[in-house]
Amino acid sequence: MHEDELLDLEEESPSASKIFRDWIFVIVIALGAAMLVRVFVLQQFYISGPSMETSLFQDDRVLVNKLSYRLHDINHGDVIVFDRVTTSGGVVEHDDLIKRVIAVGGDSIQIKKCEVWVNGVVVEEPYLGATVEGEDLNSRCRVVDMPSLTVPDDQLFVMGDNRAESFDSRSFGPIPKKLVIGRAFAVVWPLGSLRWL
Missing domain, CATH: 1.20.5 (Single alpha-helices involved in coiled-coils or other helix-helix interfaces)
Structure with missing residues (x-):
């Protein structure tokens, strides 16, 4: 060289x-x-309570697609994360909650004898866990009957899969669609629990 x-x-x-x-x-x-x-696209959320058992458990982490509902409508049965806004003593608080969409704007929803009825039809809910043993039907499912309600346009009626332990639309009413953050589509933690929702 x-x-x-x-x-x-x-x-x-x-x-x-x-x-x-x-x-x-x-x-x-x-x-x-x-x-x-x-x-803008994906975010991980931590499950901190029992309201979605048997679908999601304490300490699970789920991925949420934030673009999903910009591309298509929210559907019955979707698992969503939304911002629940409350005001207490003049202080505005935000809580991210995860629930299942049971009814959309324009639907009528009713709960009777532990069954959810949407537009006059019983909703098949294979994601629900086993019911608690008891003497009568209401004590087995531990869900109070709810009279018929029509969900306002641009709102959603959401419920947790663990109906007896869920704080949801039965307590705070339908939620505005604009508060939906996205659709939960996969459990990513713990590693042994990886699965699609």
Whole structure:
């Protein structure tokens, strides 16, 4: 190798500061992309209560698709995360809740003898767990009958799968569709519980 060839190689090799700048640039771009995905596309949510058992359990983590309902309508049976806004003593509080959509705007919903009726038809609910043993039907399902209610347009009636332990539309009424964050579609933690919803 000639001396002038060695000089050319040295001139072409990047300096340590250039490599460092390139890595910083890549890291900033990756973090920016991750933040955009989290804000606009996917977000992980932590399950902190029993209201969705037997579908979701305490400490499960679910992925929520935030774009889903920009592309299509919310459907009966979808598991959604929504922002429940409450005001207490002039303080506005936000809680993210996860529930199943039972009825949409325009539907009539009624609960009688432990069965959910939407538009006059009993809803098949294979996702519900076994009922508690008891003398009569109402004590077995531990769900109070609810008179017929028509869900207002642009609102949803949501319930937890663990009906006896869920704080849902039976307590706070239908929720505005605009408060829906997205559709939960997969359990991603713990690893032994990976599954689609």
